[in-house]
Amino acid sequence: MTTTLQQRRSPGSPSPAPNPPQRRNSRIAVMDGLRLVAALSVSLFHLAGDLPASEAWEADPQTVFPHLFPYASFGWLGVELFFMISGFVICMSCWGRTPGQFFRSRVVRLFPAYWPAVLITTAVVALWPVATHHLSIDKIILNLTMVNKAFGVDCVDSAYWTLWYELRFYVLFGVAMLWRGLTLHRTLLFCYGWLIAAVVAAAGKLPLLDLIFQPLYAPLFVAGIAFFLIHRFGSNLQIWGAIGFS
Structure with a gap:
């Protein structure tokens, strides 16, 4: 048998305070998504699309990442x-x-x-x-x-x-x-x-x-x-x- 317990208030006890109004979320989700896209694009550019990165790879990124470079170069x-x-x-x-x-x-x-x-x-x-x-x-x-x-x-x-x-x-x-x-x-x-x-x-x-x-x-x-x-x-x-x- 399932028993539901309910708390009873005495006649003189105060009513429970109502829940405070919820704050409206001022964040715009698409802005966070666009930030992520922008950050990943720039990171990809520095990894495989930026020619100065050849100093780190000791080779031209176009050679190291031949299939990725055409896309990364627009990062x-x-x-x-x-x-x-x-x-x-x-x-x-x-x-x-x-x-x-x-x-x-x-x-x-x-x-x-x-x-x-x-x-x-x-x-x-x-x-x-x-x-x-x-x-x-x-x-x-x-x-x-x-x-x-x-x-x-x-x-x-x-x-x-x-x-x-x-x-x-x-x-x-x-x-x-x-x-x-x-x-x-x-x-x-x-x-x-x-x-x-x-x-x-x-x-x-x-x-x-x-x-x-x-x-x-x-x-x-x-x-x-x-x-x-x-x-x-x-x-x-x-x-x-x-x-x-x-």
Whole structure:
């Protein structure tokens, strides 16, 4: 015989508290999937599609991986996808935040993973200097700031080069947008303004403008921002115009 036991409340006992409302999951699963695709693409590129990898293999990757090389050689496109994802995710994570909250969130998210990565890479390269060279102590310390490229210092791992572009995007977006708050209208003005400034920077060939507006990768960041605006507000001609401009 199965007996079901039920707890009985006495007449004066308080009612149990209702279950707290469930927090809505703000993560977008497809973004995680795209990150995985981009990461695997870049990894495949460095393994079997990047000609400098011949130093590690002591042979041309096209010879070592004759069937894989034609596909792996396009893995660099994963970086372009990463920059678009970054535009989408940064705009999403900034919405409703103050500049201080935004910059704190970036520091907390990036540096605790970046510092061990730099130190581990430094140790590995010191022990097995196969595909790259060991840097001096002062250059390693400068790498820990993530702004080493601004001083002409190489990354301990060349794959970290994207972080310098990401960092400049964060600063530009934070300074231009967050001090007044994000709205659809202001974000679209930022997108169009950045693209126009990038065209001017590319035509003018001025190092300072290139440093600020990143003409080579600005269209990718802006396209990611615009796709987030479609996700949040729905499709309209102005947003698609920014994507087309990109």
